Amino acid sequence: MCGIVGYLNLNGEKLDSSKELIGNMCHTIAHRGPDEEGSIVIDAAALGMTRLSIIDLSTGQQPIPNSDESAWIVFNGEIYNYKEIRELLVKKGHTFKTSSDTESIVHLYEEFGVDCLDYLEGMFAFAIWDRAKQRLFIARDRMGEKPLHWGVFDGKFVFGSEIKGLLAHPSVTKDLNPEALMRYLALEYIPAPNSIFKGIHKLMPAHYMIVEGGNVTIKNYWSPKAEKSKLSEAEATERLMELLRKSIELRLISDVPLGIFLSGGIDSSAIAAIATEISGKQIKTFSVGFSDKSFDESDHALAVAKHIGSDHKVVTFEPDLAFETMTELWDYLDEPIADASIIPTYFLSKMTKESVTVALAGDGGDELFGGYPTYQAHGMADTWKVIPKSLRHGFIEPALRKLPVSLNNLSFDFKVKRFISAVDEPTMRRHLRWMGSFPLKEHSQLLNPQIFDTFPYTENEEELFDSPGSSRIIMPAFAGRDNADTAMRLDLSTYLPDQLLAKSDRASMAASLEVRMPFLAYPLVDFALSLPTSMKVNSSNTKLLLRRAVAPLLPEAILKRPKKGFGIPVGKWLKNEFRPIVDELLDTDFLRSQGIFQPEYVRALLKQHNDGTADRRKELWTLLQFQWWWRKFFMAAKPSELAFRTKQ
Template structure:
């Protein structure tokens, strides 16, 4: 795992890099030392400056970057891992290519030399890389299929500047820092800022499965992969189980390759338990598993992780956390979270990564299982909403909705009243809006109350149009598969994987996701929807595949998630901090939010009339980010 950065001069003529530019690049690399504490690498010529920080995982002695082809005319730097690099290297050697190291990154310049931009179709991995073809004077930067590794860029004063994290870009004197108000509206709707946007005006995220090319001072962006649900295969459930087991096992084996200590992130859910079971099956030694727990029962999964660890015979490590310890870390995330992300599991993910890093350098996790195998309750919600809409509107409006809204407020994780109220409120909206209203923070109507008149007048209120545009690319007819497609494009890439990358890289831990193997995603997408969501049971095929590997209690338990007791914290431990950060006078001076409306949200939440924990948490995270990265 690493961090990459650099720039290309878009002007037609330029002299060799100056000492001042070399110092700028060193500063940019130092800003992401946490991503790669082991070493740094640099490359300069008349057109480009490239830099990286390295966390050594494979080929510890000779795997430093940049790497080159035989005549050093092609230069590459990468953040991430190429899991099929051994097969690629073998094929390239048969074609006459020679290698200097054993690192996976070195396949990139040779693969480009052989296939050009089509090289990306050959890669199985998580990556963001930069490649410079000095003969053609062409720069290529690319991001993996699912977006496991981030890449930001912007054009400033005839320079295209890029980096693994946005805060790195601001070390370059050509860049400027300004809040993108339209991106703010996306954040308030989705809890994250979706690609290609970023919270900073003038800075963009390269979307997953895309590459950016600079040639003859022209910048272009292309998509090189799109998951297809349109072409189905005729296969029995038994055959599908056998094939999936084969693909999962191979994916885990590929991701177990490392020259440093490795472990498994074990929550006790089906996804992480599947990874742990297959890792135990294909490891020569005893597998190390790691989990954290909470004293609040509705948020704690530690008993299930212990159950799985005992069942598999792993060397299990566990840390049980107090509310006080976790809540006190809230302000710490502002030091490394350089774009607001209000996922409630961000803090426990960071705590788990910090705990795991004490023992290993690489960890495998279960991310991607819900999106690929239809594990989220929202997927069944799309089925249910069709039946709900068949109920006469006057009954829904005058009976069902008032009853649901009157349900007692619970602070438990994913409580019934929370899910029922969100389901009913979003049921009248179109597919894309409904899907995100079910888990987002602020609807369009709520934003009109929340935001200042200046912000509203300078932004586009159709906050779900971007999701609709993405959905138009999907070739699925089934609503469940359309929801999966949308989640892989947005929620998985911009929330889940961003959260894991930032939290793990903050402590220099590499996290790998075996479910995010393109072979698995492409195979499962070709199967009938009923193999994924069978009645009300999500992950039907996955559970069938691993039913002999895992305890029945794990397979049968309802999905819980990796949350924290935010609703209670905002009334208790974090209440003074909440009032300080969201003080009405402070918000009025800031000029973004309506302070009186926010004060009303806080008051209603404190009195237990309504649980506004999600909305308040989203605002709190924004303010923490704003103080750390816009004010300072």
Template sequence: MCGIAGFEGVGTEKSLREMVQAVRHRGPDYKGIFLRGRLGFAHARLSILDLSPGARQPMMLPDESVAIVFNGEIYNYSELRAELEKRGRTFRTSSDTEVILHLYALHGDACFKRLIGMFAIALYDFKARKLLLARDRMGEKPLYWSYANETLVFASEIKALFASGLIPKELDLHALDQYLQFDYVPTPHSIIRGVNKLEPATILTCKGGAITKKQFWHPPRAIENVSEKNALLRLEEGMRNVVRRELVADVPVGVFLSGGIDSSAIAYYAQRESKRPIETFSIAFEDKSFDESSHARLVAGHLGTVHHERTVTSNDALAIVPRLADVLDEPLADASIIPTLLLSKFAREHVTVALGGEGGDELFAGYPTFRADKLFDLYRRFPRVLRRAVSKAADMLPVSHANFAFSHNLRKFVSSDSPDAARRHIEWLGTFNDTARRALARSSMNGDVFAEAQSYAAEYKPNDLGNRILWTYARTYLMDQVLVKVDRASMRYALEVRAPFLDHTNVDFVFALPYSFKYRNGTTKYLLKKLMKGKLPSSIINRKKKGFGVPMAKWLTGPLKPLCTDLLSADRIKKQGLFDHGYITRLVNDHMMLRRDNRKELWNLMVFQLWFDRWMR
């Protein structure tokens, strides 16, 4: 895992050095730059495979025909290397970076579809005089780019683009509108006008100022006719293979263990494939409605791992909030980034790589929204007058600040009655719907914020609505919120996090299974739970989903109240000129007076204000 940056066009050695310094936290082991003519590459290295100086980047082929900077891991690099050696290619290192170079030399841009792993790659072909950018299939690794004034500039994080001096800091109002709805800015947009995120499974080619893009992978085109027994056997084999691949490193490897079924399943297979007890990591919370540490300890004891646990106080977590924008150079209103930062910092004291359970919910329908969707089929048959009565009743329920509080969940349920399933799920997960955004931002932002999400839903071709919704989650909430949160939090402390569920061979298989293998008769993660029966304690398999949250609603009426009222003060909002100060004042007052639980709305706005103060002043 590393940080990459560079340009083709106008740029200097000074701008390269400043760009790589901006992402130095991602790779503290070595900073390398390469400048030749109009091409500049920069790389901040976190050494994972082949720790020798020979594996440093930027790297070139021996004949200097191709140069590369690369962030990520290629899990099948050993097999690819053996294949390339049979073709007469010789290697100077044992790194996966050099494998990509030789694979490109033989296959051109068709090489990217041969890679199993997570990656953001910039490659320059001097003979063809073209720059290529490529991003992995599930969007695990970030890659931002912009083109202006005959210069293409790219980087792992926006802050490196700012450091180049080539990107003006201009707010994109359509992206802000999307952020208010989703809590993140969806790919391919970014919060900065003219800056883009490269789409997943995509190759961008820049040659002679002309930019083209093409996909090198797509989700399954058909549903397999497979028995449950056979699906379980294949899932078992697949999980063993992907976890075995992702345990390979020349540095210590551990597992994030929350005590939920996803992370517990990863820990199970990691322990099975390891010759020694694996190291697992969790954090405990003072607020018991958010604490999962007892479940993590149960799993660790059951598997025989070397378990590390640290109790974090409210003060530990709250100290992060004012500095959050140092981590987030694009606003992301997911409060679970706070414990993720704490967990990453803790784990980095012991290991350099950690495996996590990201992707399990999106592959196997693990979120409460999938049960809610079945209820919605009944709810939408109610007369409109009855639905309005339910909505009013939701607003009248006593406010609770507990995790997954009934009052909060009911409010979210009635917040969307869209007949479009993909849009409905996105509105359930998000914060400000169309009506709220019009009141909040007046008429300054009124575009279609759902266009990308609906196009992603259309990517999934089989006639299976449940899987199409899952694919929409994978291409929106997972890619642009969950994976961004984990990447920024872990890389803040130079910790590489790998997600075995998202190995594309696993994704190919699971998305070709019928939705009934994931959600069945009210049971979420049906097939995964069947797979783990007898491997994990039954209490872990059947426990209610809790999520990796923090008591934000309670904090906002207590220790975070001064920061909240300062960031969202009428004077500040008026001066900024983006939002209706009266609407925000009502949101704040209603929450503080316990008239309404506005935790999501207030946190969304606070994160934006923290980001705006840090990056746009």
């Protein structure tokens, strides 16, 4: 695992041989690869990397060339089938100087060109400078596990794993992207190809770029097979276990110690149980607990750990610890991410890094196999709308809105109020509003008119993905077979890569920990998308096929427990332990001078939350993360200093 950076003169002019600039860009992402740093300035290009050594610890330094040095690569990620690729290339006459997966890629490119991507199974973002063609070839993995940002500034093409790497280049400007702000407020994340900075873009998952002759070309290289499974439930169960075992087996390959994030949910528990079977030895597992029992899953994780005999470590995440962790993590983030679970994810990553260098995680299982209660809610919506509107709107829904506010995890009133808030909308819009913070129809109240008027206004959340380069690989036009299937495919295309995987990458790499996701192996993705919804979710349960497949491996209590999610008690903390930092970042005078949000609207949200008349945890947390980002990048405020002031 590494971080990569680079730049290219688009006019083809040869660069000065000094490595100072590319070295400075590398320094900004040193946390991604603390073991080594390497760079090369060659022709019109400069490539740099920071390395976290996982495979071939002694000779895997980058950048790495092919045999005649006509192509050079910097690479972030892991290629799990690199040994098979190497065997193929050796038969074709290639010779290797290292045992690293990185060298296999540059030789694969030499042999097959851009079609080399068809052979790769893994998570990756890489850049290859082709000296013969004088072109830069950049690619990102199929599901978006590893990030890649890029931009064109002042005749320079600049790229990097993280935005901070680009900002270290003097040509790159630092301006707010208003359209990205609109997307962030509605969705709680910024979908690719947008970023919060104007002119800086994200390369979409399963896409590659060619920069040649001053032009930038972006193309899609993979999409799932559009097939419907004809397997019986028993056959599908067997096939699922075959694919999952194969994926886990590949992801257990490592030259350094390895462990597993264990939440006590179906996904991580299945991975831990199967990994134990495959390895034939005790594995290390790690989890985080909360004193607030509505959020705590540590007892379930412990039950699984005892069942499989793992060496288990758990730490309770108290509010003071959360506050310190949050302000420490803020130093690493370049964009606002409104998923509050990034805080315990970072804490868990730091704790895990004390024992191992690689961890397996269960990301992707919910989206592929129907794990979120939201998918069930789409089925309930059709039933709900059978009730006459006059009865629903006149009596039932007003009564439900008056339910007492609870700040517990997935409380009844939270779910009910979310449900009725968008139940009458079309499937995609309904799903996005259920998952997000500020519906687009509220932006005119939230935003300063001067900011709001810069947006191409719409009230349709599905239009948030209608931007150049925003083709989605999981579905043509998000066309699912039913409402739940549409929602799952939408989450796989946007929420998973742009929110969950971005969160996991930033949190784990800030701790210099590599995290691997067995559920995101593309053969497993193909298989899952071929299944009918009836094998995944119904009105009474979720993850039907997955539960059946792993039933022989896990305790019955784990198989029967409902989805809880990796949340934190942010609603309560905003009213108590985090109150000082909320008051400072959302201060009325500051909001007024900042000129982005309408202070009266924000203060009303705060009052409702603090008075207990409404649960505004999602809205306030979304604003809080943006305000931190704004102060860090446009006011040169250090998060740690801000935290110190507010705790006095």
